[in-house]
Amino acid sequence: MNALRRNVLKGAAGAGTVAVAVAAGLLKPTQVMAAWNEAAFEAKNVGDAMKGLGVSGPADSKDIAIKAPDIAENGAVVPVEVTSSIAGTTSIAIIAEKNATPLVGNFNLSGGAQGFVSTRIKMGQTALVRAVVKAGGKTYTSAKEVKVTIGGCGG
Template structure:
């Protein structure tokens, strides 16, 4: 990441820092945060309904988002994915597997000073588009990358 981008994101995360301070001061109980687990988004079936339940729209403009993942994943049980973005003022990120029965894999809330990136390993039932969504300012943006899966990784 260039130092310019870093400066921009540090500026953008000041608002998120305020939330952190509120938590620290006991204004928000941790249980309130736990209760924020987005059940309806995780339980949604089908990509469009899941997208709507997660970000409130299915119309996401293309963003400056990079998804790193293997072109061909031999084992759908363990597909490494990294999502990074150069966009500023990022507060939330989410990762979807379009063809999975439950497409939302995970959602991330960026706290104080967080760099807008994450890496994890996900399960893919079959070859699919993988979609990363990033909330910059008040708008969700997205990027898509296709991952071919040799042996599916859901169930069995």
């Protein structure tokens, strides 16, 4: 049998199976993308972002480590790692304080996952990168200044 024909038939069978599952209500793709915090991500300042996250008066903690460059040569790609050694960490949010929309990411951790997040963010100018950690019903924060030489948010 021709290999191309075999691949086309396998692809058609797979697509047909997925279509039947969607039609039967077994798969609902709209449910996956519905769980984002619109108020927090569209906030224009840090206070509103924190309010959208449900955070008020977080305590400073030395148990949160932020690994980011002291000087970022290109603000369009700034590597950031956040490690929380606080027991029971359930979420880690990253905020770039002087960005037009400061909340960069909010990561929910479950099932005893390690409190670690690694990502790349955009920064328009030199600012504090703040990590907000929820653990044990309390919120904690830590910050590190990152100097940006070339802006990444349209600058």
